[in-house]
Amino acid sequence: MQKQDTADCPVARTLSVIGSSWTCLILRELLMHGARRFQDLQDSLDGIAPTTLSERLRTLERNGVVERRFYSMNPPRAEYVLTVKGRDLGPIVGAMRNWGRKYAH
DSSP states (O other): OOOOOGGGOHHHHHHHHHOSTTHHHHHHHHHHHOSEEHHHHHHHSTTOOHHHHHHHHHHHHHTTSEEEEEEEETTEEEEEEEOHHHHTTHHHHHHHHHHHHHHOO
16 A cells, blocks of 8 residues: 555544644633633643643644734733634634544543
């Protein structure tokens, strides 16, 4: 059997965006609660290091899944919101929730 180039695999491309640890939990928070500030995400994700949260948010932003919106400029304060592309991940996160409820006890 011939190996498939992972660049041509939609599952592999999706995992390159959301497959890192914590990323799906960040998506869950944004899907459930809408716009969230960094500290809100930090508080709701018990155990995530600030550097990890920052890196995951940057990756999601770079991939067009979230955007940072500034609501104050002095001092600068931002919140993170899902883009249309990010909201389209809702069924995936929902399917993970359903699978976890059914099989992961």
